[in-house]
Amino acid sequence: MGVDWIRMRPRPGVSRARLAALADAQAAAFAASGHWYEGEFDHLLTEPGPGSTELAGQVEIDRGPDSGRRVMLVTLNPALPAEWRLAAYRSHLPDELPGLLDGWRSHLDRVRGGAHRAYLRAWYRYATSWRLALEWSELRARALAARDRTNAWATRPELVEVRERILAVPVPVVSPAPHWGADPPPPDPPPPPDPPGHEAAVALARAWNHRVPRGQRVYVTRPPGFGAYLDEALGSPDLADVLDWMDRARAEGYGLFLDW
Structure with a gap:
């Protein structure tokens, strides 16, 4: 079983602060699960804090067609910094998705323009x-x-x-x-x-x-x-597909639920 993002919206009446806390707790639960790719993030892993999967009960998860994508299509693409890719292993609330997506796209454009070659x-x-x-x-x-x-x-x-x-x-x-x-x-x-x-x-x-x-x-x-190596990462059709899918989710007011 893989690790996926699935489109979701918060349930009515759940506060933004509670959702954010539950998303953090879910991220800690995922970190404790050890669903990592060997070698990719070994230099960044720390001891996770207390975890919880309670977020699943506070959001409405879309199970319809085209509702999900594999997380690894982003998190294993080396055109993005490893720290960003590791941090992506979490649920993203609807109001977080625009900034996340814009930051990734902006970075990829800079890399295409020749930036960050030392890293x-x-x-x-x-x-x-x-x-x-x-x-x-x-x-x-x-x-x-x-x-x-x-x-x-x-x-x-x-x-x-x-x-x-x-x-x-x-x-x-x-x-x-x-x-x-x-x-x-x-x-x-x-x-x-x-x-x-x-x-x-x-x-x-x-x-x-x-x-x-x-x-x-x-x-x-x-x-x-x-x-x-870099051309393959930047030109990945899988990465392009995930980013376009995230764009559509953003336009429709969805966030992303981490499912594993």
């Missing part, structure tokens, strides 16, 4: 190095386990040679995640001895996969260059 490059380094470290860790774990195997495939000299080359390379250091507004972004850490670049890592993973059974394969992803 975006730092995020790109973090995201791609985190993915490489994750995939390389899995590959090294498979290679290490193969040392103790007696299967025919695990003892072939050509596999042993690739296995030892993999184990000789440490897990790469993850570049620090930038914090929005930090100027300048944190520098990259010094690389470990003989770190695998993406090309070398992809080549070794491919050599491993050619020599092991299907169930032992590990895929190391070759990331796009920074320009292609």
Whole structure:
């Protein structure tokens, strides 16, 4: 089950202050649920406060056609700052939606105009190095386990040679995640001895996969260059669809209810 925004309106007679408090409590309940994508917000998470899902009883939720969208279509798009994306995991009251949407659109327009490149490059380094470290860790774990195997495939000299080359390379250091507004972004850490670049890592993973059974394969992803990475984020049809859907919700006086 995913995490969605669904159009909603407050029930008559519920005060704005009470709705705001309940939305905050619901956001805390969601944070405590742990429905995060590993690595995306690890540097920002804090201990959530007391949570409650009582908001659901104080709003009228639209269950009709075209009433919802997946939250991740916004929260996993790196063209927006991670702090903003993390903060988006909540319900948004009708009078909050215009400012939220206008702020996102304005930011995206500035990025299209060339702004915020230092932050975006730092995020790109973090995201791609985190993915490489994750995939390389899995590959090294498979290679290490193969040392103790007696299967025919695990003892072939050509596999042993690739296995030892993999184990000789440490897990790469993850570049620090930038914090929005930090100027300048944190520098990259010094690389470990003989770190695998993406090309070398992809080549070794491919050599491993050619020599092991299907169930032992590990895929190391070759990331796009920074320009292609950013173009994909800015040109995402999913993001455009969500923002247009939010525009329609705003025009009709709806807020967004977080449902998970």
